[in-house]
Amino acid sequence: MVRHRRTTLEDVARAAGVGVATVDRVLNARARVAPETAAQVMAAAEATGYHGKAILKRRIAELAPACRFGFLLQKEGKWVYQRLAEQLRNATLARKDVRADPLFSFVGSLSADRLAEEITRLGSEVDALAIVSVEHPAVNAAVDECASRGVAVYALLSPISAKGLAGYIGMDGLQAGRTAGWAMSRLARPGGDIGVLVGSQRYLGQLANERGFRDAMSRYAPDRVLRESLIYLDDEAVALEAAQELLARSGDLAGIYHSGGGVGGVAQALEASGRAGEITYICHSRSPESEAALRSGVADIVISGSFSQMAQNVTACMAQSVSVGRPVPPPKPERFELLTTENL
Known part of the structure; x- marks a missing residue:
């Protein structure tokens, strides 16, 4: 049977690049040590498997600043x-x-x-x-x-x-918007207009999404007609009304890009219109509403961070x-x- 040697203070000191006395001061709180040095010693003690687990936990808690x-x-x-x-x-x-x-x-x-x-x-x-x-x-x-x-x-x-x-x-809003534009240019059926919904222009992230989307569409689908963005105050009920207005304005709508919250409202409008299968819908942020829209086939892509x-x-x-x-x-x-x- 092979016996494993117990880790000593010397082992910890060697791993931390400090003296044994410094390790002793840190682990046993015998004197003040610079925070950087203390953190270095604690990391070395954990890495080398120092046996004083209870001491380590207590000292880590003591050394960590309260805030x-x-x-x-x-x-x-x-x-x-x-x-x-x-x-x-x-x-x-x-x-x-x-x-x-x-x-x-x-x-x-x-x-x-x-x-x-x-x-x-x-x-x-x-x-x-x-x-x-x-x-x-x-x-x-x-x-x-x-x-x-x-x-x-x-x-x-x-x-x-x-x-x-x-x-x-x-997320990088411009990059996310450009990605949505690239996807829309490939998924939306030929010929139809593209609608844009923006929750609030007071959110710089949503503005960046919209700008990136329009830039990508001008590059990948320059002949597409992009409708003027509808602003819906980032509210689901208003999003429903904005989507209904967008659908009513165009009988040849091929896609909707949606930057902002209120996905449930837009999904409801698309389902009620009976045109969900023919309109590509790309939106942002994973949520119960966006997942439901994907599962039902109303939404095609959800762009989401973690x-x-x-x-x-x-x-x-x-x-x-x-x-x-x-x-x-x-x-x-x-x-x-x-x-x-x-x-x-």
Whole structure:
């Protein structure tokens, strides 16, 4: 029988590139050690299989800075924000580099003044903040004010132009829109017009989607007629009315590109029209409504990112910002996937 040698302090010190005395100070809390060195020692102890598991867990908890992460989301009753909040909470509580408490706030309207007020209030109570917001000078001013007090602020789902913003975490809107245009140029039946629905032009992400879509269509299907975009305030009931209006205007509609929420309303309009099978429908964001639209054959493609990946990325940036005391820029824009009935 082969006996495995127990990992010693010397082994940990060798792996960490420090002295045994430093390892002892970190693991047994005998004296203060620089946070970077302590983290290096803890990582080496875990990697080498140091036997003091209980000590490691206790010291990791003691060394991790305590902080609060704030999250400002939109309408609380919408599935998309419930799901995003769940992923953000899980990602926050799972972090080991900080001991973070998540604090959530939901704003039920697109009022810029209300959003700015809540950004300022929430920013005064947390160490780092992530927000879903429309573009507006009042919002940008509130973000800049938070940044001036050392609170790193990140935009989720849709970017904003605030100078003090630490970064945007989400899909590349232009790329997503161009992908939708490429797909529409190949899927929509020949000859018909293409309709465009946009939830709100105050979301820079949706504007980028629309621009990318139109750019791609002009490249891949230059002879197609693209109708003027209909704006529906990112509300499902208004989306239903906008889709009905679009269908009524054109008896030769070949496709609908939809940037924004309210997929259920558009799907309802298409089903009621009896023309769903002949109209290519491309929309954004995986949800129960978009999945149902795919399964029923009403929707052809759903362009979707991952809330789980978004939550992990933003909480990692927030944790690093707290640890180093300055905003940490996010990684490159997140990848997205094309969902169809075949890969749900």
